[in-house]
Amino acid sequence: MMDSQEKTLEMGNQEEMNKVESTPVTAAEPATEGETPQVATEETEAEAAAEPEYKKHYATKKEVLDRVREIAHNEEAPAKDEVDYLKTVFYKLHIAEREANLKSYIDAGGDPESYQIAPDEDEEAFKAEMGIIKEKRAKIFKEQEEEKEANLKKKLDIIEKIKAMVTSPEEANKSYQEFKALQQEWKEIKNVPAAKANELWRNYQLYVEQFYDMLKLNSEAREYDFKKNQEIKLRLCEAAEKLAEEPDVISAFHQLQxxxxxYRETGPVAKELREEIWARFKAASTVINKRHQQHFEQLRAKEEDNLARKTALCEKVEAIAAEENKGASDWEKHTKAIIEIQAEWKTIGFAPQKMNVKIFERFRAACDDFFGRKAEYFKTLKETFKANAEKKRALVEKAKALQDSTEWRSTSDKLIALQKEWKKIGMVPKKTGDQLWAEFLGACNHFFEARNAANSGQRSEEHANLDKKRAVIEKLKAINAETEGNVQEMVQKLVEEYNSIGHVPYKEKDKVYDEYHAAIDKLYKELNISVAQRRLNNFKNKLKSVAEQGESALDNERARLMRQYETLKSEVQTYENNLGFLNASSKKGNSLIDEMNRKVQKLKDDMNLLREKIKAIDAENK
Known part of the structure; x- marks a missing residue:
């Protein structure tokens, strides 16, 4: 029977042994047609990370398709890992090709919403070959399961035969050769259903050891058998211990299986060595199992870190997609940022399997939302550009129709109005905009150059007129109350000369106008005071001769002066009323007001003179 300590050790190591027994090499179920290939288990992900031989580089879909055809039509059993890898590579190349075609279409000016994905013969051929592989793998899987069931039945039959030998101790020696044949047959039988493997092995081991314990062989044969088994198990211990140096953790784990x-298929050793050898084998196994466990713990931690990083990238894209885009520059800036994030995404490995698809769908949804709205914006912008181009093209035609006109002032106003209207029109594509602007500017320049050439002589005449008006102003400034001759007549001639001079340059018009009226106003003021004083003195000198004619003569003169005063007063009121209705918004209107103000002032000066004369008469009457 199995030693009690070995049984205890066996039970204590059950968890590790279950890992070995529960993972036989079988053909897994083929992936569902059309679904995205993914790493199905932790082990296959780790094997992918170790870059096995089948993970060669495929540059084109055709290369992948050729390998798939080879697998589909040869006699070898399709390896699930390679088939999944080929499917992943094919669709990666397929999607990249499709996105490149879409980009080329858009860059060529195509409408993204009108784009249609063309049928792909390579994809159809790939699906057909994968269907063959799927059927092939399903058939192999079924055959393997049937073979496992048959192997189980065979091993159960062997256990029953050994069990029968154990119940007949007296026949044990005679049955020894049959027993060894059954052991050899057991070794030659391969996989059984995983669910039955542990229990099957325990029953087999139980009856094998019971047979050995009751076997009445001579000590030499018994010791030889034990020694042979010991050599095998020590070799297995050494091999297990050496696996600790294997850099490939996954390979070491599979070799340990x-x-x-x-080890299970090898017979027992001497009782006193069973515990020691098993403990050694178990210790070596524990090292490999711990490395295997730590590897997947690190892998899971890395996947969790990848999930955190991908979640952060999702949040970045979502934040960018939520920002307002005020113009094409904003869209391009945000596009560049998202493309950089997409490039970073590609450098991050898998997230945990249950979240890998979800996090990608979230990332893809945020990107699709942004690029969908961008496409709509530029579609609208394209329509706006087209409308703006038509408006500018119409202005070009109007400018060309006016470029040969010789009506300088009215045409200048029209072209200036067209230029203002041009500025109000929005943007157009640069190439079209440059062409239209060149045509529009050319038409405007053609007209203005012709106008400038025609007006060059006029400008010379205006500068000459400016010099003449300034000469008149200097003559007015030189006149004063002491000037000999008839001052009023001199001033009147200069005023007439000034008014007869033509236009001056537009920029100098206001300045010379102000200088002229300043000189006139000052001169009139000085002359009015001087003349009025001389008149009053002459009047006073003549007043005595009038008084000699009698008191009635002075009264008559006073009455005449009063009538003149009232007449002047009435004229002043009329002028002042009229001034209230004049508009001084233009230079012409302002000039008229200045002239009327001077007349009013002249009338008021005359009224003051009349008052002084009346006062002189009143003084003489006293």
């Missing part, structure tokens, strides 16, 4: 299988 094979060592455990061989």
């Amino acid at each position: 094979k060592l455990h299988q061989e």
Whole structure:
């Protein structure tokens, strides 16, 4: 029977042994046609990370398709890992090709909403070959399961035969050769259903050891058998211990499974060595199992870190997509930022399997939302550009129709109005905009150059007129109350000369106008005071001769002066009323007001003179 300590050790190591027995090499179910290939288990992900031989580089879809055809039509059993890898590579190349075609279409000016994906013969051929592989793998899987069931039945039959030998101790020696044949047959039978493997092995081991314990062989044969088994198990211990140096953790774990299988199939050793050898084998196995466990813990931690990084990238894209885009520059700036994030995404490995698809769908949804709205914006912008181009093209035609006109002032106003209207029109594509602007500017320049050439002589005449008006102003400034001759007549001639001079340059018009009226106003003021004083003195000198004619003569003169005063007063009121109705918004209107103000002032000066004369008469009457 199995030693009680070995049984205890076996039970204590059950969890590790279950890992070995529960993971036989089988053909997994083929992936569903059309679904995205993914790493199905932790082990396959780790094997992918180790870059096995089948993970060669494929540059084109045709290369992948050729390998798939080879697998589909040869006699080898399709390896699930390679088939999944080929499917992933094919669709990666397929999607990249499709996106490149879409980009080329858009860059060529195509409408993204009108784009249609063309049928792909390579994809159809790929699906057909994958269907063959799927059927092939399903058939192999079924055959393997049937073979496992048959192997189970065979091994159960062997256990029953050994069990029968154990119940007949007296026949044990005679049955020894049959027993060894059954052991060899057991080794030659391969996989059984994983669910039955542990229990099957325990029953087999139980009856094998019971047979050995009651076997009445001579000590030499018994010791030889034990020694042979000991050599095998020590070799297995050494092989298991050496696996600790294997850099490939996954390979070491799979090799350990094979060592455990061989260990189980090897017969017992001497009772006193069973615990020691098993403990050694178990210790070596524990090292490999711990490395295997730590590897997947690190892998899971890395996947969690990848999930956190991908979640952060999703949040960045969502934040960018939520920002307002005020113009094409904003769209391009945000596009560049999202493309950089997409490039960073590609450098991050898998997230945990249950979240890998979800996080990608979230990322893709945020990107699709942004680029969908961008496409709509530029579609609208394109229509706006087209409308703006038509408006500018119409202005070009109007400008060309006016470019040969010789009506300088009215045409200048029209072209200036067209230029203002041009500025109000929005943007157009640069190439079209440059062409239209060149045509529009050319028409405007053609007209203004012709106008400037025609007006060059006029400008010379205006500068000459300016010099003449300034000469008149200097003559007015030189006149004063002491000037000999008839001052009023001199001033009147200069005023007439000034008014007869033509236009001056537009920029100098206001300045010379102000200088002229300043000189006139000052001169009139000085002359009115001087003349009025001389008149009053002459009147006073003549007043005595009038008084000699009698008192009635002075009264008559006073009455005459009063009538003149009232007449002047009435004229002043009329002028002042009229001034209230004049508009001084223009230079012409302002000039008229200045002239009337001077007349009013002259009338008021005359009224003051009349008052002084009346006062002189009143003084003489006293």
